[in-house]
Every structure is written in C-alpha cells, then in structure tokens.
Amino acid sequence: MKSYDVIIIGSGFGGAMAAKPLVDAGMKVLMLERGDWVKRSVEENWGSRGSIDLSPYYDKSSLLHVPVGGNKPTMGLYSCVGGPSAFYGGVSFRFREADFEKNEQIEGKDAQGWPIKYNDLESYYTQAEGILNISGETDTDPTEPRRSAPLPQRAPPLANISQKVKASAQKLGLHPFQLPLAINYEDTNRQTCLSCKTCDTFACAVSAKNDLATTVIPQLMAKGMELRHNMVVTRLNVVNRRIVSVECVSKTTKQQHIFKADKFILAAGSLGTPHILLSSGLQHYNAGGHVVGRYLMRHLNAIIFGVFPGVADKEGRFHKQLAILDYYFGHPKAPAFNKLGSLQQMSTPPGSVVENELKGVLGKMLSPAVKLLSGLLAIVEDQPQYNNALTINTAFSDEFGLPRVIINHSYSDRDNAAMKVLTEEGKKIMKGAGALTHYVHKIRTFSHAVGTVRMGLNENTSALNEHCRFRGIDNLYVTDGSVMPTSAALNPSLTIAANALRVGELITKLN
Numbered sequence: 368m369k370s371y372d373v374i375i376i377g378s379g380f381g382g383a384m385a386a387k388p389l390v391d392a393g394m395k396v397l398m399l400e401r402g403d404w405v406k407r408s409v410e411e412n413w414g415s416r417g418s419i420d421l422s423p424y425y426d427k428s429s430l431l432h433v434p435v436g437g438n439k440p441t442m443g444l445y446s447c448v449g450g451p452s453a454f455y456g457g458v459s460f461r462f463r464e465a466d467f468e469k470n471e472q473i474e475g476k477d478a479q480g481w482p483i484k485y486n487d488l489e490s491y492y493t494q495a496e497g498i499l500n501i502s503g504e505t506d507t508d509p510t511e512p513r514r515s516a517p518l519p520q521r522a523p524p525l526a527n528i529s530q531k532v533k534a535s536a537q538k539l540g541l542h543p544f545q546l547p548l549a550i551n552y553e554d555t556n557r558q559t560c561l562s563c564k565t566c567d568t569f570a571c572a573v574s575a576k577n578d579l580a581t582t583v584i585p586q587l588m589a590k591g592m593e594l595r596h597n598m599v600v601t602r603l604n605v606v607n608r609r610i611v612s613v614e615c616v617s618k619t620t621k622q623q624h625i626f627k628a629d630k631f632i633l634a635a636g637s638l639g640t641p642h643i644l645l646s647s648g649l650q651h652y653n654a655g656g657h658v659v660g661r662y663l664m665r666h667l668n669a670i671i672f673g674v675f676p677g678v679a680d681k682e683g684r685f686h687k688q689l690a691i692l693d694y695y696f697g698h699p700k701a702p703a704f705n706k707l708g709s710l711q712q713m714s715t716p717p718g719s720v721v722e723n724e725l726k727g728v729l730g731k732m733l734s735p736a737v738k739l740l741s742g743l744l745a746i747v748e749d750q751p752q753y754n755n756a757l758t759i760n761t762a763f764s765d766e767f768g769l770p771r772v773i774i775n776h777s778y779s780d781r782d783n784a785a786m787k788v789l790t791e792e793g794k795k796i797m798k799g800a801g802a803l804t805h806y807v808h809k810i811r812t813f814s815h816a817v818g819t820v821r822m823g824l825n826e827n828t829s830a831l832n833e834h835c836r837f838r839g840i841d842n843l844y845v846t847d848g849s850v851m852p853t854s855a856a857l858n859p860s861l862t863i864a865a866n867a868l869r870v871g872e873l874i875t876k877l878n
C-alpha cells in the first residue's frame with residue numbers, strides 16, 4: 368500500500384492552507400475530501416438552484432440532527448472541493464489583538480484566552496491575504512490590528528447604496544471602511560468581478576471569487592499533492608498512541624479504502640472533525656477529551672434589512688462592501704459590554720432564491736420585493752458554553768457507517784442582550800441612509816461554526832495543545848475552525864487559514 372508523509376482530511380480553509388507549506392517543502396501529501404468539484408457554468412451556479420443549500424453540494428447523506436437551536440430539526444453538510452469557500456462571501460478579516468486575550472465576560476470566570484497571541488499569527492495573516500489576494504481598505508477602522516504588509520488589492524468603487532450607508536454611519540460619528548474581500552478585481556489574466564447579484568451563497572460561474580477550488584487547490588495539485596474527492600472518512604485507527612491509517616468509503620463506488628501516512632491532519636470542519644474523532648473513540652486517549660464536540664460556537668447573526676424603494680432596485684451591484692467596527696469593543700451607552708460585535712453590509716438574495724425557499728403564494732408575493740432591500744449583517748461574539756455540543760448516537764449510522772450526529776445549541780442571555788444593542792445601532796444607520804422601514808432577520812445556520820476541539824494550555828480543559836496537536840496522540844493535528852477557543856465577532860475563514868499555515872509550517876520542521 369502506498370504510504371504518504373501526511374494525510375489531510377478535508378479540503379476547506381484548514382485543510383488547503385495546512386497543505387501549502389507541506390507541499391512547498393516537497394512532502395508527499397494526500398487530501399481526502401467527501402465532496403465533489405463544483406461544476407462551473409452560468410446556468411449551474413447562478414440559476415435558481417445555485418445557492419448552496421439548494422445545490423447538489425449540500426450533502427444530505429449524513430444528516431445532522433439538531434433538536435435545539437437550528438433552523439430545521441435536521442441539516443446537511445456543505446461538502447465540495449474547497450469546502451464552503453466555493454460559496455462563501457469572501458469576507459476575510461483578521462481577528463483583533465484583544466480577541467486572543469482572556470475575557471471573563473465572554474469566557475466566564477475560568478477564562479483562558481488563546482494559547483497563541485495575535486503576534487504569533489500576524490505573518491501568517493499576511494501570507495493568507497497574499498494567497499487569497501484580498502482587496503480592502505486599511506487605516507480607517509479604529510480597531511484595526513497591527514499589520515506588517517498592506518492588502519494586496521485596492522477596494523473597488525462603492526455602489527450608490529453603499530455610499531448612502533457610509534455617509535449615514537459617518538454622520539453618526541462612526542468609521543465605515545471597505546470590507547476585506549477574497550474577490551479578483553485587478554488581475555486581468557483572470558476574469559475580474561462582474562458585481563453580480565449571485566455572490567454570497569453562490570459559486571462564481573466566472574471564477575472571479577478567490578475560493579480555494581479556484582486558487583489554492585489546483586496549484587497544490589500541480590505541485591504533486593494527490594486529492595481524492597468523493598471520499599468519506601469514517602475512522603482513524605490508532606496503535607501505540609499513533610494514528611496508523613484512515614478508513615474511508617467512496618461515495619461513488621461505495622467501496623472501502625484504507626490509506627496510511629506518517630502524520631495526519633484533521634480539517635473536516637467544526638462539525639465534521641469532532642464527528643470523526645468521536646466515532647474513532649480518540650477522546651479516550653486525551654486528558655481533555657471530554658471537550659471534543661463541546662464549546663460549539665456559531666456567532667449570533669441577524670440581518671437588518673432596510674427598504675430602499677427607488678435606490679436599491681436601481682442598483683445592479685453587489686452590496687457587500689462596507690464594515691463598521693466602532694462598537695466591536697462596546698458601546699458608550701451600554702457600558703456592561705466590553706465586546707459587542709461587527710456590522711457588515713450584506714448582499715440580498717435574488718428573488719428566485721426567496722421563491723424557492725418560501726414555497727407557494729408567499730414566495731411569489733415576497734420575491735419581487737427583495738430588490739428593494741439592502742442589508743446590514745450584525746455579528747455578535749457568542750459565548751463558548753460547555754453544553755453547546757455535538758455528540759454522537761452509535762445506535763444509528765448512515766450509509767457510510769458514521770454514527771448519527773446530534774447538535775444542541777442555545778445562545779446565552781449575554782449573547783442575546785449584545786445583539787439587541789448592536790441591531791439598534793444598525794437600524795439607526797439604515798434609517799440615516801434613507802431606508803423607509805426595516806426588518807430584522809435572525810440567522811440560525813451553522814455557517815460560522817467553530818470551537819468544538821479547542822486548543823489551550825491546560826491539558827484538562829482543551830483537546831489540542833498550542834501547536835494544535837491532539838493530546839494523547841503523537842501524530843494527529845487539527846487545523847480547521849474547531850481549534851478556536853473563542854469565536855471573536857468576525858468572519859472566521861482568514862484566521863482558520865492563518866492558523867493552518869502556521870501548523871502546516873510547524874509540521875514541516877518535525878523530523
């Protein structure tokens with residue numbers, strides 16, 4: 368049997384970015400991914416069934432059961448080469464320096480903060496921004512962390528509606544700035560952004576989004592990385608505290624495969640990684656194994672939609688352009704909070720998606736109204752809570768032999784109170800921008816899920832050490848969003864990418 372230096376499970380941010388330093392160092396790397404390549408064509412990606420939950424890349428073959436906290440009692444997995452990056456909004460924030468520090472208000476009395484600090488990640492943030500060719504604006508946001516290099520691309524011009532939102536926020540004394548985005552605006556060797564209406568939640572038909580399947584993964588394969596897609600990993604086998612092999616089932620042939628390597632990286636996402644760890648029984652080798660699946664965070668998100676007749680509907684453009692972080696570390700009128708969250712413009716879904724989601728007369732009535740809307744997404748940092756957990760029920764298994772996943776998640780009183788303060792400020796901005804009225808839409812998806820296999824310095828309260836090595840197993844690392852001890856109030860992908868680059872580089876230096 369062929370053996371590899373490193374096997375990586377999952378091709379999302381954690382997997383692809385950890386692979387980069389390994390492949391660059393000439394190591395023999397196999398990546399296993401349960402999803403398929405996303406097919407690209409205008410009809411496939413930008414049609415009414417292109418949005419991720421309606422597309423074939425929303426994999427329902429291993430349904431996750433969500434008795435508490437979800438939109439629906441069961442949900443699927445975002446599964447494709449590059450993970451949900453193919454469908455994501457491209458917002459690529461660095462966490463702020465203080466996000467890595469202890470905060471008793473967020474973490475409770477036993478606050479531990481992160482075992483690594485902002486400065487440990489700074490150079491990897493710079494690398495990740497370069498790899499993903501991030502556009503944006505620096506030097507305006509008062510919370511902006513130290514950076515050692517400018518962003519590689521300038522921000523594109525603002526749409527009319529964005530100019531109105533910016534002017535309104537400035538009138539309130541705030542400092543709006545352009546969102547850091549993984550979208551191609553300047554490289555004319557590739558298709559540049561067309562500012563269409565089908566970006567966030569859609570794959571880019573013209574490959575102008577710098578997602579991992581467009582940029583990083585093909586480059587890694589050209590350098591020799593082997594990718595096996597449609598391969599569902601079911602188990603990691605351990606002998607003498609080392610993983611010796613990984614078992615998987617091909618989605619297409621249903622045949623079992625076993626692969627061997629010297630080292631293993633789990634990057635199946637914050638829901639997929641604890642599922643594999645628990646079904647392999649690896650928590651029993653780890654002093655902090657009881658936290659596997661626990662401290663699940665997903666941000667508390669809501670969209671403040673403003674109704675802008677005669678403005679939003681005249682705009683053919685992508686409205687996801689501005690961020691306002693002035694209330695990130697609190698609000699003068701709500702001194703009880705030392706952290707609140709971020710406000711970001713959000714693109715509205717096309718009418719066809721609303722019609723698909725809300726079946727029948729309601730969908731038909733509401734879909735034409737969507738073009739009158741422009742949205743501000745409020746992201747609140749949610750508290751890591753032990754009881755917010757992913758567990759497994761081995762009495763039931765799916766067609767691949769993976770046990771059933773059960774997810775229970777509730778927001779804390781603090782999470783909800785912080786959201787109230789932030790949405791009130793969002794409404795003021797939308798009103799000042801000329802919105803006739805507003806509507807607040809709560810989001811209950813797990814698209815920003817993080818934290819289920821957290822890293823830390825205390826071996827009894829964290830499953831990973833500061834190098835993201837799984838305690839108790841010598842050759843197993845985790846590099847996806849599950850490593851995060853806290854969620855910050857910013858989109859997670861760039862931090863996952865930076866940390867994965869750090870851990871990948873570290874593995875190249877081991878013997």
Ligand SMILES: Cc1cc2nc3c(=O)[nH]c(=O)nc-3n(C[C@H](O)[C@H](O)[C@H](O)COP(=O)(O)OP(=O)(O)OC[C@H]3O[C@@H](n4cnc5c(N)ncnc54)[C@H](O)[C@@H]3O)c2cc1C
Nearest residue numbers: 377379381401450456457458600635636639847848858860
């Ligand atoms: C619609 C949408 C929009 C988003 N927009 C943004 C944004 O603008 N900015 C931002 O920062 N974040 C955004 N996110 C969140 C972001 O995509 C995630 O935080 C990020 O992708 C998580 O990276 P990861 O490496 O932890 O896992 P993932 O990217 O989820 O990768 C995990 C991979 O592992 C694979 N996998 C799972 N189980 C198995 C198994 N058993 N065997 C083999 N492979 C497996 C999955 O198929 C997947 O490809 C968005 C998410 C969604 C859904």
